[in-house]
Amino acid sequence: MxxxxxxxxxxxxxxxxxxxxxxxxxxxxREIQSKIGDQLRALYDDVVSQGVPDRxxxxxxxxxxxxxxxxx
Amino acid sequence: MQIDPSVRxxxxxxxxxxxxxxxxxxxxxxxxxxxxxxxxxxxLANINSFQPGTNMSAWLFTILRMPTAAxxxx
Numbered sequence: 001m002x003x004x005x006x007x008x009x010x011x012x013x014x015x016x017x018x019x020x021x022x023x024x025x026x027x028x029x030r031e032i033q034s035k036i037g038d039q040l041r042a043l044y045d046d047v048v049s050q051g052v053p054d055r056x057x058x059x060x061x062x063x064x065x066x067x068x069x070x071x072x
Numbered sequence: 073m074q075i076d077p078s079v080r081x082x083x084x085x086x087x088x089x090x091x092x093x094x095x096x097x098x099x100x101x102x103x104x105x106x107x108x109x110x111x112x113x114x115x116l117a118n119i120n121s122f123q124p125g126t127n128m129s130a131w132l133f134t135i136l137r138m139p140t141a142a143x144x145x146x
Contacts, residue, residue: 043092043095044092044096047088047091047092047095048088048089048091048092049088050088050091051088052084052087052088053087053091053105055105055109056084056087056108056109056112057084059109059112059113060075060080060083060084060112060116063075063113063116064074064075064080
């Protein structure tokens, strides 16, 4: 009677390299990524929606009046 | 030399995204705005090298990323 035991527990798991805990740890979860993405987008939208600050509009106006900045 | 109105408008239109880009690089709004200001001064001093009809924002982004030393040589 050949009572072969099924393969030892553990063997199968060792051979299964699809699951890689190290890689999982190295990347952020989808939820976190999407939260970071949302916050970056919100920051960008906020800055872009501020339009052109007076500082820069005045700078360009001054340069225009002066005749275009440094002589070349 | 006066700034061509169409050039000035294109520059102004690019300022908001230029600021957002600078903030992403500096992580600090005040430093970012200084960087934008320097970029605008550089850009207008070298406005002759801008090819009309090409993408003004892209040109300004390139100048913003250019190191100061390289810019002085140009």
